[in-house]
Amino acid sequence: MRAIIHAGGSGIHSLQQTELPEGLPSAGEVKIRLKAAGLNHRDLFLMAERTDADSPLILGSDGAGIIEAVGEGVDELLIGSEVIINPCLDWAKTKQVPTVPNILGGPTAGTLAEYVIVPEENVIRKPPYLSWEEAGGLSLAALTAYRALFTKGQLQPGQHVLIPGISGGVATFAALMAAAIGAHVTVTSRSEVKRQKALDLPITSALDSHADWVQAIGMNAVDLILDSIGPATFSQYFEVIKPNGTIVVFGASSGDDITIPMRSLFFPQVNIKGTSMGSHEEFAAMMALLEQHSIRPVIDSVYPLSEIDLAFKHMEQSQQFGNIVIRIDERD
Missing domain, CATH: 3.40.50.720 (NAD(P)-binding Rossmann-like Domain)
Structure with missing residues (x-):
């Protein structure tokens, strides 16, 4: 699969496009073919703090796509489902706040790739009224x-x-x-x-x-x-x-x-x-609120995966108004 990794230094210039194995979902997990992903300032902060001693990392916390495979214990009827990813891992209940939230895209491999594997509980049905670009860039910010x-x-x-x-x-x-x-x-x-x-x-x-x-x-x-x-x-x-x-x-x-x-x-x-991020309970409530009022994200711009460096430079310049989205499912 195509993936964007950050390796060999700090900052945007250490982003690289590469080919990596897709991987298979373990028990309780789902494998998602991503259609779109979103950028967050968190990605810039992570890149700024990394050094050439750090292992390569797939950045990206937001994403939406189609479930292509499931691990043991997950209903196979989910295959083919259109879903949005909750990037905040291991935080089920609102009042059980973790010391440091575990977030997709650092240290866990993120969504700037053609595929991502996440726990089943970290996906939710994509509302039909949202486009892939709208769905792919909303999770962390919303x-x-x-x-x-x-x-x-x-x-x-x-x-x-x-x-x-x-x-x-x-x-x-x-x-x-x-x-x-x-x-x-x-x-x-x-x-x-x-x-x-x-x-x-x-x-x-x-x-x-x-x-x-x-x-x-x-x-x-x-x-x-x-x-x-x-x-x-x-x-x-x-x-x-x-x-x-x-x-x-x-x-x-x-x-x-x-x-x-x-x-x-x-x-x-x-x-x-x-406050920072949120729980699975809040993610479900947030999605229900969006759907109830047909709220659409404000999209600033959409870039192909091959132009990831330009997308991050746009964010770094603080010129955006709304979400910056990466289109993933097309070979550029």
Whole structure:
């Protein structure tokens, strides 16, 4: 099978296309012929940290395709099924949070290949209304957004959610999901182009990241903030959040270290929570929500597998709006 491996150093330039054995599913596993896969910033972080001493790795966490073989104990009637992969392994129950989530695409071989083998419980039926490109690029971003909004953020209809840095898959999925249940959605971006694209989504408003948020938001203070930025914007959150409001952190694109104004935290009794990925239970609930509201992912661009380096460079330049998808089932 064709596969994209990362080997021999760090960064995008260490990506290589090669031929590898397909492998056979073991007990409890399914073998999937992939139709499409998605890229995530996690892939860039992994590549940046790897060295020439590391073993070759097939990157990629998201994917969708057709089950071609099953291992012992798996119903053979699943062969031929169109499925979406949940990339978060070994996390069944929502409250049983692992110390570090085990995610497809590092250390386990990922989806940037023609075939992947995963546990049966990590696949779910592909909704018919989704194209292969839409289905292949949604899993990690949509799961992260769902857990942040609903498990951690406890978002309710009519509440106001702020999503700073509208751009990638998690932020766009969060905006779509929140709007679908009847929440008010405000987003921010430094880019006027991205703010204009955001206005095509069912959101309340799109603010310039450098604007006066207090003046722009006015009396409609925020119940929930989803933070993936960190220190560059964190202090502003306390100016616009309601008493007993919640900040859910799922990223740190501007760095790890923040200074929290303690009185702004304990007087209004603000909640700060961290989140990452999600459980099998949440993945099933997330997919049910998408299907109930016919939510389609925002697709930024689609690349063939042979142009994987161009796709990652596009992501590295932070120009994307939505998901970057890799088309796999065609020989280029």
